[in-house]
Amino acid sequence: MRGGALPPALLCLGLGMLLAYAPRRLIAPALGLASMLALGVFAVGVPAAWEEIVFAGCWISVVVTSLSLHFPRAPGQLRVLAFAANTGVWVGAVVAVAGRPLDLLFALPCTLVFVPAIILLGTPARLGVKIVASWLAAVAILAGTLPILPTTGYEPDHMQ
Amino acid sequence: MTPNRSGQSPWWAACILLALSLMPTVAQAHDGTGLVGGFISGFLHPLNGPDHMLAMVAVGLWGAILGRPLVVALPIVFPIMMAVGGAMGIVGVPVPPVELGIGLSVVVLGGVIAFSIKPADWLAIAIVAGFAVFHGYAHGQELPSAADPVGYSVGFVLSTGLLHLIGIAIGFMALRRGGLRLVRGLGGLISLAGVWFLFKAVTG
Numbered sequence: 005m006r007g008g009a010l011p012p013a014l015l016c017l018g019l020g021m022l023l024a025y026a027p028r029r030l031i032a033p034a035l036g037l038a039s040m041l042a043l044g045v046f047a048v049g050v051p052a053a054w055e056e057i058v059f060a061g062c063w064i065s066v067v068v069t070s071l072s073l074h075f076p077r078a079p080g081q082l083r084v085l086a087f088a089a090n091t092g093v094w095v096g097a098v099v100a101v102a103g104r105p106l107d108l109l110f111a112l113p114c115t116l117v118f119v120p121a122i123i124l125l126g127t128p129a130r131l132g133v134k135i136v137a138s139w140l141a142a143v144a145i146l147a148g149t150l151p152i153l154p155t156t157g158y159e160p161d162h163m164q
Numbered sequence: 165m166t167p168n169r170s171g172q173s174p175w176w177a178a179c180i181l182l183a184l185s186l187m188p189t190v191a192q193a194h195d196g197t198g199l200v201g202g203f204i205s206g207f208l209h210p211l212n213g214p215d216h217m218l219a220m221v222a223v224g225l226w227g228a229i230l231g232r233p234l235v236v237a238l239p240i241v242f243p244i245m246m247a248v249g250g251a252m253g254i255v256g257v258p259v260p261p262v263e264l265g266i267g268l269s270v271v272v273l274g275g276v277i278a279f280s281i282k283p284a285d286w287l288a289i290a291i292v293a294g295f296a297v298f299h300g301y302a303h304g305q306e307l308p309s310a311a312d313p314v315g316y317s318v319g320f321v322l323s324t325g326l327l328h329l330i331g332i333a334i335g336f337m338a339l340r341r342g343g344l345r346l347v348r349g350l351g352g353l354i355s356l357a358g359v360w361f362l363f364k365a366v367t368g
Contacts, residue, residue: 139325146247149304
């Protein structure tokens with residue numbers, strides 16, 4: 005079991021937190037782009053043989069997206085749209101290869117975390133957003149490496 | 165009922181059987197399986213070892229003493245480097261004796277709190293990052309195969325992060341009330357505990 009919905013949901017959380025730092029006018033286009041691409045890639049489908057690459061791409065994207073919050077400069081138009089497109093592609097790919105359509109309904113709304121993140125950025129606890137983003141990166145590094153275990157941690161055992 | 169050959173009534177045996185049947189033992193072999201099981205298993209993992217727990221709280225306490233930007237930088241650096249160490253542990257990259265590194269981390273982190281040492285930002289980050297690799301490495305080697313990896317990772321990192329925040333909260337609360345001595349005392353106790361962990365690691 006590798007979590008069909010959770011990896012894309014974590015990627016969407018990363019994008020949502022990045023959007024909290026982006027100019028407000030870019031939030032809606034970025035969300036639209038990510039959603040469209042996710043649905044498009046899911047509709048087109050991904051060969052089952054690409055599963056390892058797709059999961060690796062998703063986890064690497066979570067790390068890069070989360071760490072990009074630590075750049076000193078606020079994200080500009082190009083960076084926001086590039087991360088949104090990247091998120092859409094990998095979310096759609098992971099759900100296509102190892103999930104169900106309902107997983108998209110679970111993952112994509114996670115981008116809405118930008119709302120509480122923006123609120124938090126207006127408070128003295130604003131650096132909490134960056135701390136949580138670093139947790140996301142750490143989760144992605146661990147979860148992305150676990151399949152290398154010699155034991156079958158991500159495969160269903162006889163109880164599943 | 166007629167007594168059996170040993171002189172005891174089979175009625176008692178029936179009662180015992182009935183009592184035992186009312187106390188079923190749930191199979192424990194698959195603890196930690198599935199997303200929720202993986203999360204709980206990962207969340208509890210850092211709390212099971214006092215050496216890990218003390219080191220993580222100490223990172224938060226030290227951050228509270230150091231103030232900005234390190235109070236934020238240290239809890240950001242630790243989980244990421246711990247995850248890198250975890251990955252190294254999973255892959256099996258050779259590192260110096262891990263238990264010594266963990267024991268030493270508790271001694272040093274407790275010591276810098278006890279003596280209220282405020283090094284340059286880069287040095288504090290390097291110290292915490294270096295020790296985080298040891299802690300992650302140990303966890304990486306112990307990762308269970310039954311747990312859901314994503315749920316496990318989320319629980320594991322969340323638990324670690326919360327321990328940092330607990331350390332920061334204790335530090336801030338104490339410092340606000342002029343309790344630097346209290347924080348330094350806690351650091352001293354942590355360091356002493358670290359000496360014990362180090363002793364155990366050396367003597368095997």
